[in-house]
Amino acid sequence: MDSKLIDVAKRAGVSPATVSRVLNNSSLVNPKTAERVLQAIEELNYHPHAAAKHLRSQRTRTIGVIVQDINVAYFSEIIKGVQNTAYRLGYKVIICDSDNQPEKEREYLGLLMNRTVDTLILVAPSLSDETLTELADKEQAIGLIGRRIEHDHIVCCLTDNIGFSAEVIGHLFEEGHRRIAYINGYPEAVDSYERLEGYMKALKERMLPFLPELIENGNFNEQGGYEAMRRLLGKGVPFTAVYAANDEMALGAHKACLDAGIAIPREMALVGVDNNRITQYVIPSLSTVDQPKFALGATLTEKLIRQLEGEPADEERVTILESKLIVRASSSARRP
Numbered sequence: 044m045d046s047k048l049i050d051v052a053k054r055a056g057v058s059p060a061t062v063s064r065v066l067n068n069s070s071l072v073n074p075k076t077a078e079r080v081l082q083a084i085e086e087l088n089y090h091p092h093a094a095a096k097h098l099r100s101q102r103t104r105t106i107g108v109i110v111q112d113i114n115v116a117y118f119s120e121i122i123k124g125v126q127n128t129a130y131r132l133g134y135k136v137i138i139c140d141s142d143n144q145p146e147k148e149r150e151y152l153g154l155l156m157n158r159t160v161d162t163l164i165l166v167a168p169s170l171s172d173e174t175l176t177e178l179a180d181k182e183q184a185i186g187l188i189g190r191r192i193e194h195d196h197i198v199c200c201l202t203d204n205i206g207f208s209a210e211v212i213g214h215l216f217e218e219g220h221r222r223i224a225y226i227n228g229y230p231e232a233v234d235s236y237e238r239l240e241g242y243m244k245a246l247k248e249r250m251l252p253f254l255p256e257l258i259e260n261g262n263f264n265e266q267g268g269y270e271a272m273r274r275l276l277g278k279g280v281p282f283t284a285v286y287a288a289n290d291e292m293a294l295g296a297h298k299a300c301l302d303a304g305i306a307i308p309r310e311m312a313l314v315g316v317d318n319n320r321i322t323q324y325v326i327p328s329l330s331t332v333d334q335p336k337f338a339l340g341a342t343l344t345e346k347l348i349r350q351l352e353g354e355p356a357d358e359e360r361v362t363i364l365e366s367k368l369i370v371r372a373s374s375s376a377r378r379p
Contacts, residue, residue, distance in 0.1 A: 122340060143169075
């Protein structure tokens with residue numbers, strides 16, 4: 044980044060991205076802030092390189108998307124929302140599947156950062172907040188799904204993991220369960236530790252014991268959920284309900300119970316997250332949290348494109364969409 048531009052930003056007390064917006068006559072900057080930036084430019088006698096400014100203004104009408112694992116139904120429906128909205132608004136989409144490998148995610152990030160795309164969308168990224176903030180400071184518009192970072196160049200769309208997880212535990216409590224196990228996803232994933240936080244919060248509010256031995260990781264896939272459930276059952280620690288951090292792990296746990304001859308829900312209640320289509324067809328049908336997957340992708344994409352097109356920015360760059368607990372037969376004997 045131009046060192047003098049950074050000097051201007053420091054003098055004006057704003058980010059380099061804001062200086063760039065003023066130089067490009069963006070309507071997204073508050074008039075008083077723009078005036079302060081222009082004064083700093085004049086005081087420092089700053090003249091941006093014309094060729095560099097031209098390169099920055101070139102557009103490809105292409106959006107780059109990095110997703111953790113496109114085979115997971117949760118991610119694929121989000122991508123569908125991104126693609127449909129982008130196509131409707133005249134943009135193309137490049138999809139990169141990092142296969143849950145942080146080093147692969149960084150490689151794709153470097154590939155897309157060579158200005159072949161106008162903006163980036165990262166779905167549940169493993170990159171640190173610091174890395175993403177540094178990227179946004181380089182005037183790169185970024186969209187995050189499932190993650191929240193406050194920055195002028197970052198638009199976020201997510202759901203309330205803590206809130207709906209607490210609601211799941213509240214439902215199981217009302218069904219009479221006092222020993223509730225939790226199957227986590229990737230320990231480093233934001234969704235995982237926020238859902239774990241909601242689980243622990245709800246236990247504490249109901250004065251239920253938190254037992255670390257009732258926590259297992261299932262890596263957000265069916266096989267992982269199956270193996271996690273088998274480990275839980277093998278510990279000899281009694282429990283009567285399981286909350287799995289996504290439907291795929293819940294379906295794995297569902298199969299593990301059936302293989303072990305454990306009746307659902309009479310002997311073991313089970314709740315997942317995402318409301319994948321198959322959850323209503325397994326027997327017994329799976330209770331789950333309906334996530335607005337398509338809407339997450341569509342909402343974020345529309346916000347980013349509006350920003351690219353120079354429309355006034357929303358006051359809120361962070362959008363939280365509502366999730367809904369769907370109670371089915373796997374957690375309530377009263378449901379068909």
